Amino acid sequence: MRERERLARAALARLMEPQDSVGLALVQAVGPLDALGIATGELSAGPAVEREVTALLSQDGSLASWPGLVASQRRWAPRVRDLAPERDVETMRRFGGRLIVPGDDLWPEQLADLGLKEPLCLWWRGQEQAIPPARETIALVGSRDSTGYGSAVTGDLAYGLSQRGYTIVSGGAYGIDAHAHRGALNGAAASMPTIAVMAGGVDRFYPAGNEDLLRSVATQGAVIAEVPPGSAPTRYRFLQRNRLIAALASVTVVVEARWRSGALNTAHHAESLGRVVAAVPGSVHSANSAGCHRLLRDGGAVCVTDVGEIAELSGRSGEALPQDKEVHDGPHDGLSLEDLILLDALPIRSGSSVEKLAVVAGLSPDAVRAGLGRLGLLGLAASEGGSWKRKKNG
Amino acid sequence: MRERERLARAALARLMEPQDSVGLALVQAVGPLDALGIATGELSAGPAVEREVTALLSQDGSLASWPGLVASQRRWAPRVRDLAPERDVETMRRFGGRLIVPGDDLWPEQLADLGLKEPLCLWWRGQEQAIPPARETIALVGSRDSTGYGSAVTGDLAYGLSQRGYTIVSGGAYGIDAHAHRGALNGAAASMPTIAVMAGGVDRFYPAGNEDLLRSVATQGAVIAEVPPGSAPTRYRFLQRNRLIAALASVTVVVEARWRSGALNTAHHAESLGRVVAAVPGSVHSANSAGCHRLLRDGGAVCVTDVGEIAELSGRSGEALPQDKEVHDGPHDGLSLEDLILLDALPIRSGSSVEKLAVVAGLSPDAVRAGLGRLGLLGLAASEGGSWKRKKNG
Numbered sequence: 001m002r003e004r005e006r007l008a009r010a011a012l013a014r015l016m017e018p019q020d021s022v023g024l025a026l027v028q029a030v031g032p033l034d035a036l037g038i039a040t041g042e043l044s045a046g047p048a049v050e051r052e053v054t055a056l057l058s059q060d061g062s063l064a065s066w067p068g069l070v071a072s073q074r075r076w077a078p079r080v081r082d083l084a085p086e087r088d089v090e091t092m093r094r095f096g097g098r099l100i101v102p103g104d105d106l107w108p109e110q111l112a113d114l115g116l117k118e119p120l121c122l123w124w125r126g127q128e129q130a131i132p133p134a135r136e137t138i139a140l141v142g143s144r145d146s147t148g149y150g151s152a153v154t155g156d157l158a159y160g161l162s163q164r165g166y167t168i169v170s171g172g173a174y175g176i177d178a179h180a181h182r183g184a185l186n187g188a189a190a191s192m193p194t195i196a197v198m199a200g201g202v203d204r205f206y207p208a209g210n211e212d213l214l215r216s217v218a219t220q221g222a223v224i225a226e227v228p229p230g231s232a233p234t235r236y237r238f239l240q241r242n243r244l245i246a247a248l249a250s251v252t253v254v255v256e257a258r259w260r261s262g263a264l265n266t267a268h269h270a271e272s273l274g275r276v277v278a279a280v281p282g283s284v285h286s287a288n289s290a291g292c293h294r295l296l297r298d299g300g301a302v303c304v305t306d307v308g309e310i311a312e313l314s315g316r317s318g319e320a321l322p323q324d325k326e327v328h329d330g331p332h333d334g335l336s337l338e339d340l341i342l343l344d345a346l347p348i349r350s351g352s353s354v355e356k357l358a359v360v361a362g363l364s365p366d367a368v369r370a371g372l373g374r375l376g377l378l379g380l381a382a383s384e385g386g387s388w389k390r391k392k393n394g
Numbered sequence: 395m396r397e398r399e400r401l402a403r404a405a406l407a408r409l410m411e412p413q414d415s416v417g418l419a420l421v422q423a424v425g426p427l428d429a430l431g432i433a434t435g436e437l438s439a440g441p442a443v444e445r446e447v448t449a450l451l452s453q454d455g456s457l458a459s460w461p462g463l464v465a466s467q468r469r470w471a472p473r474v475r476d477l478a479p480e481r482d483v484e485t486m487r488r489f490g491g492r493l494i495v496p497g498d499d500l501w502p503e504q505l506a507d508l509g510l511k512e513p514l515c516l517w518w519r520g521q522e523q524a525i526p527p528a529r530e531t532i533a534l535v536g537s538r539d540s541t542g543y544g545s546a547v548t549g550d551l552a553y554g555l556s557q558r559g560y561t562i563v564s565g566g567a568y569g570i571d572a573h574a575h576r577g578a579l580n581g582a583a584a585s586m587p588t589i590a591v592m593a594g595g596v597d598r599f600y601p602a603g604n605e606d607l608l609r610s611v612a613t614q615g616a617v618i619a620e621v622p623p624g625s626a627p628t629r630y631r632f633l634q635r636n637r638l639i640a641a642l643a644s645v646t647v648v649v650e651a652r653w654r655s656g657a658l659n660t661a662h663h664a665e666s667l668g669r670v671v672a673a674v675p676g677s678v679h680s681a682n683s684a685g686c687h688r689l690l691r692d693g694g695a696v697c698v699t700d701v702g703e704i705a706e707l708s709g710r711s712g713e714a715l716p717q718d719k720e721v722h723d724g725p726h727d728g729l730s731l732e733d734l735i736l737l738d739a740l741p742i743r744s745g746s747s748v749e750k751l752a753v754v755a756g757l758s759p760d761a762v763r764a765g766l767g768r769l770g771l772l773g774l775a776a777s778e779g780g781s782w783k784r785k786k787n788g
Binding site: 153235293365 | 409414465476677703735755
């Protein structure tokens with residue numbers, strides 16, 4: 001039964017495009033086996049099922065585009081004759097991969113946050129080890145045509161986060177994605193250093209120029225997709241794939257992105273899931289940072305510049321606040337305004353009397369005497385025979 | 395009477411350091427003439443005055459440090475014998491300058507937003523022309539040791555804002571301040587292109603390396619200070635001066651600042667006045683942008699990258715939203731998800747049938763036909779004898 005349900009999900013994932021709300025609502029309403037029967041036209045859906053699907057779509061806010069189950073069946077029909085889920089599972093097995101479905105040990109629990117948009121299944125090529133929870137997973141995303149700056153920053157962040165035990169999720173593309181995976185593989189303190197979420201089938205590594213990199217990701221981490229083997233990475237699937245990247249991680253960091261960029265789509269998915277969106281700033285002269293600055297300006301994204309600031313956003317316990325990075329207070333921090341005025345008035349070379357200091361500082365002689373005492377204790381002022389001057393570190 | 399009040403304010407400004415809350419409350423309670431009398435000890439303040447000063451300090455939140463009027467008189471006493479306000483006014487006149495006080499035509503009305511912290515008077519060296527209201531005034535501030543990046547961005551912003559008729563306020567220092575004044579002088583479409591607010595007396599132009607620049611600022615705009623001629627620019631006065639820069643402008647833009655920087659102090663003044671704080675992003679590898687990124691991260695500052703984005707924040711009427719900068723929508727923007735899927739499925743070279751497209755796209759044949767019609771109208775798809783393919787701009 002459990003195996004039949006797994007195969008039914010695999011079949012449904014071939015029948016439907018990712019995030020087919022009607023199909024996903026149908027699965028939720030009647031389970032994958034009956035959903036497959038209804039989707040292929042072998043079973044007829046009674047009015048009770050139609051009502052339940054309607055209710056689920058309404059909850060999800062997808063009702064506007066709901067033309068009834070019959071219309072959806074027409075949509076799914078052309079692909080029915082190509083269904084062969086056993087063959088898809090066998091294909092994956094040949095590549096050392098597997099099919100995973102909700103409830104499996106490997107199923108990332110954080111995908112449940114997608115609600116109705118949780119994928120039917122995942123095709124998984126890589127280590128047989130679970131993706132850590134969202135708070136230990138960071139998404140690093142950005143443009144394919146990264147600059148030297150973006151590449152260096154991405155590599156550093158991925159390496160540093162990986163060293164701290166975070167899993168780095170990205171999309172396996174050229175540019176920022178590739179540098180994110182590579183940096184994570186180099187850092188590799190976590191058991192799953194990096195995950196590539198693909199828009200097409202994981203039977204082949206796409207794009208071709210990243211084949212070696214993705215092979216390494218599959219060896220040390222995992223390469224996953226919700227579309228079955230053989231699926232082309234279409235634009236629509238890229239957009240849907242982005243929701244998986246956003247859902248897997250607690251923080252989505254956009255390192256470099258143009259004013260219009262797929263990475264911004266991932267950021268919007270993250271935002272709508274209540275995940276943290278962060279952006280790395282860059283030169284205002286770089287078109288490749290314009291998308292990051294747009295995210296910062298529109299208020300959705302947090303400005304991050306190093307590993308510590310990102311780690312703090314993850315919500316993982318034990319992460320220090322980034323303010324720690326500057327522990328040395330200046331010698332004048334914490335002085336009262338009066339003492340600061342007095343310090344300013346103190347000469348550096350020849351000393352000055354209390355009375356003269358009172359005039360220069362605009363303080364009463366009593367206040368000057370008290371202040372000189374405090375500054376003396378702090379090592380900022382010194383006296384010689386009633387004549388005061390500033391000490392070197394003041 | 396009016397002239398005596400002006401001179402009393404000038405005298406009080408020499409007696410007290412900037413933002414001496416007790417002194418300012420005293421002036422508000424009894425007017426400058428009696429305040430000067432009490433401050434110098436010529437008049438005694440009755441309990442009614444003490445009560446009113448207490449109430450004003452309490453409203454201002456400065457009560458914690460209030461040791462009573464007698465203590466303040468002791469503080470002011472050492473400077474009493476040096477008072478010579480007529481001489482100060484005469485000194486300014488020799489430099490072609492003047493004293494202005496609240497109520498004068500030249501008095502910038504936006505300084506009233508400082509409440510009790512409004513300065514007693516301003517020493518003014520420059521054009522006899524009012525500083526525009528806050529919504530037409532932008533503060534550009536930042537580090538003295540600016541980088542090439544910060545200098546170029548500051549110059550561009552100051553020039554562009556000045557060309558649009560904004561007045562640029564800054565602090566007359568080396569680095570970002572100097573580039574702000576210089577850019578504004580070059581742009582100069584406003585009658586007062588730029589204002590330098592000094593921490594020391596305006597009888598001399600400080601720092602010496604900016605003397606020529608500040609002379610130009612005084613010729614085309616104004617160089618102003620709340621401290622009287624001859625006052626040294628102490629650290630305390632720099633911090634107080636920053637509140638004037640923040641209060642004059644609707645937006646304070648920090649272009650480049652280190653993690654600890656006086657520019658951040660100006661930003662905090664702006665924030666506490668309810669003014670807009672903006673920061674220019676830069677490389678995460680530049681220590682000179684760390685303060686800007688800190689402002690962006692802590693949520694107080696808006697990320698700005700060009701003149702248009704700053705102008706929009708000013709609240710001046712007629713400023714376009716910065717979204718205008720990219721008016722060209724991509725050819726696929728606004729397509730429904732179904733049409734996007736269909737577009738993805740359309741081959742570029744050899745055509746495809748409706749039935750085949752239905753399988754590839756996962757749509758019913760009817761939906762494919764309707765979608766092809768829409769894509770055809772948009773010029774994204776074309777058919778030849780029932781065979782459909784994508785058109786070039788798709």
